[in-house]
Amino acid sequence: MKEKVLKKREGFEGQQLIVVPRKISADFLTRDPITRQLYITDIGYYPKARFHYVKRPAGVSQHIIIYCIEGKGWVEIDKKRTDIGPSQFVIIPANTPHKYMSDEHEPWTIYWTHFKGEISAYVVELILQRTKNNCLHLTYNETRIRLFEDICINLQKGYGGDNLRYVNMTFNHFLSSLLYEEKFNHAGEEQRQDVIGRTISMMQEKLDRVITLQEFAGYAELSVSHFSAVFREKTGYSPIEYFNHLKIQKSCQHLLFSKATVKEIALRLGVEDQYYFSRMFSKLMGMSPSEYRNRNTTV
Structure with a gap:
């Protein structure tokens, strides 16, 4: 006779389970301009959850994320079953x-x-575009785990407005770690930059110069056409456009924190024609350099 497998929804040693009262959701989370965009309704941690089993034939009204850090199991979505193992969500x-x-x-x-x-379905769709059968492998990252634990710790402190905003803004960060894992894993680490990152660093160091597209491509050791295509794909702008944006960004600092004239600032940024500089500034900032300085100078 086949032994019957025990199944249970919860009740695991060392578990954490937090359910935000529905009244809190109705009275605050769905009304606050920040939290109504994206908010947690339930959250938990189940260690070594033997016999953990859940079946929902009609689903639930919330989106669900399950992040496995150890052991294994399976998930079936719309009758498609996928095995889940460590470092998968x-x-x-x-x-x-x-x-x-x-x-x-x-x-x-x-x-x-x-x-x-309000934006939860959109975020879910972004994540789904990166998954296979709703599942994605993640590199283990202790910082991601700390984000999750921080959410749990603070949710247990109560449901004041500031606490709820903090918790759900942290949850946004947690979701971004799933969606943009490469950026998240590199945050704060001194790792070798990719070719576009190195080129942008070079741009920032040489804002006082005029640099041609050919020089940028040569620095990146790519053909002009390939470099331009890769740069636009990474940043959304052509290399020269991006370089000019950095120059204007730097000029804003000069305008606010120095008494240099517009002509002097233009020269500091490698632009000899101050009128050309002013037109470029106005195009990107929506006002002239002088107007920008006058509007933002505090007395």
């Missing part, structure tokens, strides 16, 4: 039929959350 859109279960012999340890909000 799965996202389940709202109102989507699903079920999931931890492995009996190597039970998963998971962080999970339910969330809603």
Whole structure:
């Protein structure tokens, strides 16, 4: 006779489970200009959750994220089953039929959350574009775990307005770590920059010069056409446009924090024709350099 497998939704040693009262959601989260965009309704941590099993034939009204850091299990979404292992997360859109279960012999340890909000469906769609069968592999990052734990710790401190804003703004950061993992993993680390990053650093160091597109491409060791295409893909601008934006950004500092004339500032940025500089400034900032200085100078 086949042994019956025990299944349970919760009740695991060391677990954390926080459910935001629905009245708090209705009275504050859905009304506050910040939190109504994206907010947590439930969040938890289940360590070594043996026999963990959930089945929702009609889904739930919130989006769900399950982030596995240890062990394994499976998730079935719209009758498509995917195995989940360490350093993988799965996202389940709202109102989507699903079920999931931890492995009996190597039970998963998971962080999970339910969330809603005006932009939540859009964020979920962005994440889904990067996944396969709603699942994506992540590089383990202790900072990401600390973000999640910070959310849990602060949610347990109560439901004051400032606390709820802080928690849900932190959750935005957590979601960005899933969506833009490469940027998140590189944050604060001195790692070798890619060719476009190195070129931008060079631009920032040489704002006082006139540099041609050919020189930029030569620095990057790419053909002009390839460099231009890669640069635009990374930044949304051509190299020369981007360089000019950096010059204007620097000129704003000169205008606000020095008494240099517009002509002197233009020369400091490698532009000999102050009228050309003024036209470029006006095009990007929507006002002349003099007007910018007058509007932003405090007495």
